[in-house]
Amino acid sequence: MKHGEKLPSVRQLSKELGVSLVTVQKAYQQLQQRGYVESFQGKGIFVKSTNQKEDVDDLHTSWHMLVPDYVPRAQSLSISQPMRNIRYNLGTASIHGNLLHTEWMKKTAMQVIEENPHMLGQSSSANGDLEFRKAVSDYLQSKQLSIAPEHILAVSGAQQGIELVAKTFIGPNDVVLMEAPTYPGSIDIFKSRGAQIIPIPVEQDGIDTKMLLKLCDQYHPKLLYINPTFQNPTGTTLSVKKRKELVDIAESYHFLILEDDPWSELYFEEKPPAPIKSFDTSGHVIYLKGFSKFLSPSCRIGALVAEGPLLEKLVAARSISDLGSPLLTQKIIAGLLQSKELNKVLQNLRTDLKNRAKQCVQLLHQCSSLLTYRSPSGGNTVWVKLPQNVHADLLLEYCHTKQLTFLPGSACFPTHVPNQYIRISFAGLPLDGLKQSMKILCDTINSLSSTRNQYSLENYPIF
Amino acid sequence: MKHGEKLPSVRQLSKELGVSLVTVQKAYQQLQQRGYVESFQGKGIFVKSTNQKEDVDDLHTSWHMLVPDYVPRAQSLSISQPMRNIRYNLGTASIHGNLLHTEWMKKTAMQVIEENPHMLGQSSSANGDLEFRKAVSDYLQSKQLSIAPEHILAVSGAQQGIELVAKTFIGPNDVVLMEAPTYPGSIDIFKSRGAQIIPIPVEQDGIDTKMLLKLCDQYHPKLLYINPTFQNPTGTTLSVKKRKELVDIAESYHFLILEDDPWSELYFEEKPPAPIKSFDTSGHVIYLKGFSKFLSPSCRIGALVAEGPLLEKLVAARSISDLGSPLLTQKIIAGLLQSKELNKVLQNLRTDLKNRAKQCVQLLHQCSSLLTYRSPSGGNTVWVKLPQNVHADLLLEYCHTKQLTFLPGSACFPTHVPNQYIRISFAGLPLDGLKQSMKILCDTINSLSSTRNQYSLENYPIF
Numbered sequence: 003m004k005h006g007e008k009l010p011s012v013r014q015l016s017k018e019l020g021v022s023l024v025t026v027q028k029a030y031q032q033l034q035q036r037g038y039v040e041s042f043q044g045k046g047i048f049v050k051s052t053n054q055k056e057d058v059d060d061l062h063t064s065w066h067m068l069v070p071d072y073v074p075r076a077q078s079l080s081i082s083q084p085m086r087n088i089r090y091n092l093g094t095a096s097i098h099g100n101l102l103h104t105e106w107m108k109k110t111a112m113q114v115i116e117e118n119p120h121m122l123g124q125s126s127s128a129n130g131d132l133e134f135r136k137a138v139s140d141y142l143q144s145k146q147l148s149i150a151p152e153h154i155l156a157v158s159g160a161q162q163g164i165e166l167v168a169k170t171f172i173g174p175n176d177v178v179l180m181e182a183p184t185y186p187g188s189i190d191i192f193k194s195r196g197a198q199i200i201p202i203p204v205e206q207d208g209i210d211t212k213m214l215l216k217l218c219d220q221y222h223p224k225l226l227y228i229n230p231t232f233q234n235p236t237g238t239t240l241s242v243k244k245r246k247e248l249v250d251i252a253e254s255y256h257f258l259i260l261e262d263d264p265w266s267e268l269y270f271e272e273k274p275p276a277p278i279k280s281f282d283t284s285g286h287v288i289y290l291k292g293f294s295k296f297l298s299p300s301c302r303i304g305a306l307v308a309e310g311p312l313l314e315k316l317v318a319a320r321s322i323s324d325l326g327s328p329l330l331t332q333k334i335i336a337g338l339l340q341s342k343e344l345n346k347v348l349q350n351l352r353t354d355l356k357n358r359a360k361q362c363v364q365l366l367h368q369c370s371s372l373l374t375y376r377s378p379s380g381g382n383t384v385w386v387k388l389p390q391n392v393h394a395d396l397l398l399e400y401c402h403t404k405q406l407t408f409l410p411g412s413a414c415f416p417t418h419v420p421n422q423y424i425r426i427s428f429a430g431l432p433l434d435g436l437k438q439s440m441k442i443l444c445d446t447i448n449s450l451s452s453t454r455n456q457y458s459l460e461n462y463p464i465f
Numbered sequence: 466m467k468h469g470e471k472l473p474s475v476r477q478l479s480k481e482l483g484v485s486l487v488t489v490q491k492a493y494q495q496l497q498q499r500g501y502v503e504s505f506q507g508k509g510i511f512v513k514s515t516n517q518k519e520d521v522d523d524l525h526t527s528w529h530m531l532v533p534d535y536v537p538r539a540q541s542l543s544i545s546q547p548m549r550n551i552r553y554n555l556g557t558a559s560i561h562g563n564l565l566h567t568e569w570m571k572k573t574a575m576q577v578i579e580e581n582p583h584m585l586g587q588s589s590s591a592n593g594d595l596e597f598r599k600a601v602s603d604y605l606q607s608k609q610l611s612i613a614p615e616h617i618l619a620v621s622g623a624q625q626g627i628e629l630v631a632k633t634f635i636g637p638n639d640v641v642l643m644e645a646p647t648y649p650g651s652i653d654i655f656k657s658r659g660a661q662i663i664p665i666p667v668e669q670d671g672i673d674t675k676m677l678l679k680l681c682d683q684y685h686p687k688l689l690y691i692n693p694t695f696q697n698p699t700g701t702t703l704s705v706k707k708r709k710e711l712v713d714i715a716e717s718y719h720f721l722i723l724e725d726d727p728w729s730e731l732y733f734e735e736k737p738p739a740p741i742k743s744f745d746t747s748g749h750v751i752y753l754k755g756f757s758k759f760l761s762p763s764c765r766i767g768a769l770v771a772e773g774p775l776l777e778k779l780v781a782a783r784s785i786s787d788l789g790s791p792l793l794t795q796k797i798i799a800g801l802l803q804s805k806e807l808n809k810v811l812q813n814l815r816t817d818l819k820n821r822a823k824q825c826v827q828l829l830h831q832c833s834s835l836l837t838y839r840s841p842s843g844g845n846t847v848w849v850k851l852p853q854n855v856h857a858d859l860l861l862e863y864c865h866t867k868q869l870t871f872l873p874g875s876a877c878f879p880t881h882v883p884n885q886y887i888r889i890s891f892a893g894l895p896l897d898g899l900k901q902s903m904k905i906l907c908d909t910i911n912s913l914s915s916t917r918n919q920y921s922l923e924n925y926p927i928f
Binding site: 022024025028029032066067068069070071072073074096099102104105107108111112115116119120121122123124125126158159161162165169170171172173187190191194219224253254255256258285294298299300301302303309310311312315318319322323324325326327328329330331334 | 485487488491492495529530531532533534535536537559562565567568570571574575578579582583584585586587588589621622624625628632633634635636650653654657682687716717718719721748757761762763764765766772773774775778781782785786787788789790791792793794797
């Protein structure tokens with residue numbers, strides 16, 4: 003057919019070819035989407051001239067854009083953020099390889115493989131390798147947690163553990179209580195399950211339990227997600243009194259507590275209190291221990307503790323998701339947990355992180371008297387309140403142009419979003435990099451803060 | 466208070482103590498659940514005698530049973546099935562360690578760690594390690610698939626890949642087309658997303674494309690899940706003609722094809738056709754390659770191929786789920802894919818599996834003339850139709866008493882469930898174990914088949 007020629011009507015062609023109306027309609031839609039024809043309402047469909055034909059690559063992409071998905075927007079946006087040109091990363095709460103004992107990890111990994119090469123041809127059961135679970139059980143004893151190996155489930159990192167609990171127990175409109183601020187990765191998970199999220203403020207000694215109690219009367223919570231020790235992002239630690247209170251409240255209102263504990267090994271002075279789970283006698287607490295922060299992050303292995311039917315359901319959900327964690331990485335983490343050098347490695351890591359924290363706080367102190375923060379007593383982040391006239395999102399935009407990033411506090415709030423906080427990770431960079439980054443950050447804060455004409459989102463050109 | 470004493474009313478106590486009605490109600494519920502009090506409608510709540518108090522352990526469990534969950538029943542049931550006393554496992558479609566080259570895996574893994582120990586202190590990005598993605602890209606060239614590393618996403622096994630696609634693109638009432646029978650693990654995933662599943666029969670040359678076309682007019686499918694090469698469980702391979710047809714249909718109706726390809730390396734005679742993805746010029750096919758069947762199952766690593774916004778959404782969903790696959794296992798699989806010995810290893814594995822298949826078919830042949838099956842041309846399973854008077858679920862119950870298991874065909878059908886099929890895995894056991902297992906299976910089939918008084922579920926005592 004030639005340019006401008008009219009195509010037969012859908013009804014007519016359907017009759018001629020003996021196919022359904024829908025089939026012809028779809029074919030015409032496809033021709034149109036590929037740019038071969040164009041439709042004029044009331045007139046019909048006509049062949050387009052070839053130079054009008056759109057680029058195939060664009061079409062490819064444009065079709066993809068039409069596929070509806072179930073990914074929460076927050077995370078999609080953070081993925082598309084400009085991370086490529088970042089030289090100074092104060093955003094990721096990881097620990098730099100320089101601070102980790104990779105030689106020890108190497109020695110242990112090689113030994114594990116050397117001693118049991120047949121394991122490379124095997125896979126793990128969905129709940130996890132028994133040797134790994136025994137090693138975790140022994141390790142948890144040192145944290146005043148007496149847990150049998152059969153109550154432990156291997157997970158591929160704490161993040162997977164949170165998602166596993168969410169997909170097993172949380173569905174549309176279930177009420178989830180969260181600290182505000184909290185770990186951003188957990189917010190996306192519960193949002194993607196359609197949960198109703200109720201934020202609870204964090205005080206100096208952890209979550210506000212009075213407010214929690216009040217909200218329990220008003221809502222019917224199904225789960226509380228909490229990060230009680232060196233909380234991400236505020237660094238606060240929940241008091242023993244409040245730990246016990248939480249268990250009592252959970253028992254009274256029959257909700258689950260998901261206790262996420264990636265940091266408790268990394269204290270700078272005093273050993274933090276025993277996990278909430280250690281006060282739980284009625285199976286209300288699911289305990290989650292990630293090993294990526296102090297053993298090998300390359301293995302991405304964690305452990306989840308739960309009992310009875312709760313555990314059975316989690317194992318069932320797990321076997322649908324991915325059949326279980328890799329056997330090899332479980333064996334290596336078991337080897338590291340059983341290593342005689344573990345205590346020494348942890349002591350060194352604590353000292354190094356403590357020094358880093360000190361450096362970071364000194365740099366903040368030199369930076370501006372208008373900043374508010376607390377010297378961290380564990381973990382690897384500092385939570386900073388900016389001067390009143392500096393908007394965190396605006397600061398981030400400026401810092402991006404200088405190849406620097408941090409975590410804006412807004413990412414940590416599940417609902418209402420204050421714009422005055424930022425989280426700085428002080429252990430993700432080598433020391434030089436930290437110093438340079440802090441200098442750039444401080445210069446930018448000071449230049450924004452001192453500008454008479456106060457910046458706001460309204461007069462900022464990019465927004 | 467004493468046995469038989471009446472508690473104050475909820476309203477009264479609420480007033481006395483100055484707490485909300487709900488709080489008192491909860492407290493009373495808790496006392497009741499713990500067995501301290503009992504309620505009589507219209508009369509009130511009374512203190513129970515102590516010997517009536519239920520066992521605390523039971524209560525612990527009974528509370529857990531009340532927590533609603535979102536796990537599909539099918540998988541929960543299969544988890545609770547009696548797998549503990551199984552000696553003869555013809556059910557799991559894995560490959561026994563004896564048939565895998567664990568020495569080669571060991572050598573490669575040690576080399577990878579030796580050469581780059583720092584990697585043990587690092588983690589992978591959510592889309593996967595670049596070296597791994599390059600190795601996969603090179604490897605896929607040999608399968609007539611030209612895929613750039615940036616279109617590849619590392620997954621922790623093919624099962625995780627299926628779940629990732631499902632959770633990104635499938636939600637309640639979305640229409641998913643599936644082969645009937647199909648891989649059981651995929652059914653649970655799509656069911657757990659609330660999908661409407663439309664089954665399509667499998668013919669000798671793969672899925673019935675005529676039926677598919679008809680159903681596309683009737684429904685608006687969002688995704689077709691297909692296992693085109695040595696299909697699990699039937700062992701059939703989709704013809705080239707049908708592969709091309711599928712791409713055309715997906716383009717016309719704008720649905721996604723999820724091509725799951727764990728078996729195509731393991732052919733016994735002729736190399737199977739190139740993947741469906743190789744005929745896809747418009748980004749409608751998401752290709753999934755698991756490496757656990759022919760490289761190290763202990764690493765549980767696979768690769769997913771997709772383009773443009775589809776891929777971006779998958780990466781975003783992935784970073785919510787578990788932040789990405791372990792770096793270590795990606796590095797090892799990359800090493801195995803790049804190994805000069807890979808071709809030799811694959812050739813040996815093909816020969817071994819072919820011999821196993823031959824043995825298995827001979828044993829079936831000797832067993833009964835009433836069995837129907839096709840000699841497999843690849844993969845590691847045989848799909849068997851039982852004699853008309855033998856019910857597969859009943860056979861399984863009998864076999865369990867003899868410590869033997871297999872996969873009942875019913876597990877492979879998403880909707881209507883025929884009861885005459887079973888799937889036998891011939892590579893999961895050492896050769897002796899296979900022979901013993903087949904003998905037990907055949908004896909049980911023959912004894913059930915020859916019984917004049919035909920067994921049926923109705924007169925079977927256990928059901």
